[in-house]
Amino acid sequence: MIEMTDVYKTYSNGVVAINGINVKIKAGEFVYVVGPSGAGKSTFIKMMYREESPTTGNIVVNGVSLPKIRNTKVPLFRRNIGVVFQDFKLLPTLTVYENVAFAMEVIEKTPDEIKKRVMEVLNLVGLKHKVRMLPTELSGGEQQRVSIARSIVNSPMVVIADEPTGNLDPETSWEIMNIFDEINKSGTTIVMATHNKDIVNNLKHRVIAIENGKIARDDLRGEYGYEA
Amino acid sequence: MKLNTLKRHFRESGKSLVRNGWMTFASVSAVTVTLLLVGVFFVIMMNLNHIASNVENDVEIRVHIDPAATEEIQKTLGAKIKKIAKVDSIVYSPKEKELTNMIEGMGENGEAFKLFEQDNPLRDVLVVKTKTPQDVGQVSKKIETFEYVQSVKYGKEYVDNLFNVVNIARNIGVVLIIGLLFTAMFLISNTIKITIIARRKEIEIMRLVGATNNFIRWPFFLEGLWLGVLGSIIPIGLIGVFYSNLFKYVSPKINIPFFELLPLSPFIYQISAILILLGGLIGIWGSLMSVRKFLKV
Ligand SMILES: Nc1ncnc2c1ncn2[C@@H]1O[C@H](COP(=O)(O)OP(=O)(O)O)[C@@H](O)[C@H]1O
Ligand SMILES: [Mg+2]
Numbered sequence: 438m439i440e441m442t443d444v445y446k447t448y449s450n451g452v453v454a455i456n457g458i459n460v461k462i463k464a465g466e467f468v469y470v471v472g473p474s475g476a477g478k479s480t481f482i483k484m485m486y487r488e489e490s491p492t493t494g495n496i497v498v499n500g501v502s503l504p505k506i507r508n509t510k511v512p513l514f515r516r517n518i519g520v521v522f523q524d525f526k527l528l529p530t531l532t533v534y535e536n537v538a539f540a541m542e543v544i545e546k547t548p549d550e551i552k553k554r555v556m557e558v559l560n561l562v563g564l565k566h567k568v569r570m571l572p573t574e575l576s577g578g579e580q581q582r583v584s585i586a587r588s589i590v591n592s593p594m595v596v597i598a599d600e601p602t603g604n605l606d607p608e609t610s611w612e613i614m615n616i617f618d619e620i621n622k623s624g625t626t627i628v629m630a631t632h633n634k635d636i637v638n639n640l641k642h643r644v645i646a647i648e649n650g651k652i653a654r655d656d657l658r659g660e661y662g663y664e665a
Numbered sequence: 666m667k668l669n670t671l672k673r674h675f676r677e678s679g680k681s682l683v684r685n686g687w688m689t690f691a692s693v694s695a696v697t698v699t700l701l702l703v704g705v706f707f708v709i710m711m712n713l714n715h716i717a718s719n720v721e722n723d724v725e726i727r728v729h730i731d732p733a734a735t736e737e738i739q740k741t742l743g744a745k746i747k748k749i750a751k752v753d754s755i756v757y758s759p760k761e762k763e764l765t766n767m768i769e770g771m772g773e774n775g776e777a778f779k780l781f782e783q784d785n786p787l788r789d790v791l792v793v794k795t796k797t798p799q800d801v802g803q804v805s806k807k808i809e810t811f812e813y814v815q816s817v818k819y820g821k822e823y824v825d826n827l828f829n830v831v832n833i834a835r836n837i838g839v840v841l842i843i844g845l846l847f848t849a850m851f852l853i854s855n856t857i858k859i860t861i862i863a864r865r866k867e868i869e870i871m872r873l874v875g876a877t878n879n880f881i882r883w884p885f886f887l888e889g890l891w892l893g894v895l896g897s898i899i900p901i902g903l904i905g906v907f908y909s910n911l912f913k914y915v916s917p918k919i920n921i922p923f924f925e926l927l928p929l930s931p932f933i934y935q936i937s938a939i940l941i942l943l944g945g946l947i948g949i950w951g952s953l954m955s956v957r958k959f960l961k962v
Pocket of ligand 1: 447449450452453454472473475476477478479480481661
């Protein structure tokens with residue numbers, strides 16, 4: 438599903454963000470990526486959806502060898518990946534419904550497909566009753582639900598999340614985590630960078646700890662392992 | 666592309682034009698001014714060319730034959746000239762006819778020259794027309810080398826001067842127009858850049874969810890096209906009205922030989938097509954220039 442082989446990443450300013458990583462993530466897994474700030478978690482994750490490319494080494498995601506594919510093939514590859522961020526990245530002028538539909542429109546799905554699927558995922562994240570609201574009229578947790586709905590609307594094989602609860606209070610964070618858990622239970626692979634010790638230690642999944650661009654720990658049903 | 670997608674691109678490009686009203690206005694104005702000047706230049710140049718070609722078509726070489734030449738020799742000379750590749754036609758004009766022409770051409774004053782009818786000082790002339798007016802000089806030089814040719818004349822200064830004026834006007838105009846086109850293009854490209862920046866987040870999300878670069882490019886491409894085409898409307902209207910009035914009311918009153926304006930049709934349609942095309946092209950060019958940077962991976 439996701440496989441990195443001898444991956445190194447040096448940014449153009451000389452910073453070595455990833456310093457030799459080998460890892461395999463199987464289909465259907467739920468993986469937490471933890472580690473101190475600046476350890477390379479975001480870089481690790483960005484390389485999975487080809488926002489960044491490794492300086493050396495190979496990455497295969499969904500059978501696609503990312504360093505080798507041409508730029509023109511990236512859009513098609515991305516249609517199989519959902520991405521969720523700490524800051525939601527919603528379009529402020531579009532309603533909840535339109536924000537989710539947007540992800541289908543721009544890859545040219547038909548209006549019928551869109552109507553059906555958008556309501557389905559909004560129902561799944563529990564926002565069916567707020568489809569006409571603008572993001573500014575929603576709480577942070579609700580905005581993140583919209584963003585999650587958008588990330589899964591095209592039924593990706595993998596959902597990648599970079600600190601999705603970073604801006605949310607503990608209670609809301611748990612609501613969000615339960616949605617991710619649901620999505621994972623339906624068979625979708627999830628890779629999530631997080632700083633949330635409480636969640637990692639209680640909603641048990643595989644934990645990959647990154648320090649100084651290297652994997653320091655990799656435990657199935659692991660612990661957060663840092664002071665919060 | 667699906668119809669729905671195309672509709673979406675049109676809608677998005679329109680929305681953007683409205684949302685960035687002032688920038689739209691500025692770019693359209695720049696295109697308008699540019700195309701107006703380009704249009705005026707085209708009107709002048711195409712008419713100058715038209716006049717020049719009227720004159721050109723009238724250019725002929727007059728070969729004065731040495732009086733010592735017998736009728737036989739004159740015939741051979743004529744045949745020899747006819748054989749030059751660039752010669753189109755050749756007409757023999759005996760000196761008697763030359764004199765009558767001259768007397769007629771002088772009107773009242775011609776009377777005095779009637780004296781010469783007894784002892785005609787003129788020469789028999791071969792009037793040579795070349796296939797293209799530009800060949801006149803070359804053909805004349807060649808004929809000068811033939812035997813029994815006393816002198817060769819053509820409206821050298823007149824023609825050369827006219828060509829010079831047309832050429833200089835053309836060069837100045839071309840430089841001016843290229844400068845203007847670049848300015849307009851630059852303004853359009855900046856407008857589009859601003860609309861892209863306003864939609865940066867949208868583009869970021871489109872790329873994240875897997876929209877193709879072409880899909881992302883389309884609305885901006887259309888937006889550039891609109892800016893250019895909108896900018897061509899006023900110039901086309903103004904030049905159309907101005908030229909048809911010029912043609913209808915002013916042109917008939919001008920009585921200079923060769924000076925005649927190009928007829929309205931198809932000229933104003935051609936000018937309109939050129940302006941709309943130029944507007945569209947600078948619009949598209951400007952927009953593609955600014956989109957390119959934002960789609961680098
Ligand atoms: N675009 C970039 N250009 C240069 N350096 C970067 C860039 N992104 C991240 N870095 C550097 O790479 C290192 C790892 O960053 P990051 O992957 O964001 O870590 P984390 O997500 O674990 O905090 C840091 O030192 C950071 O400053
Ligand atoms: Mg990070």
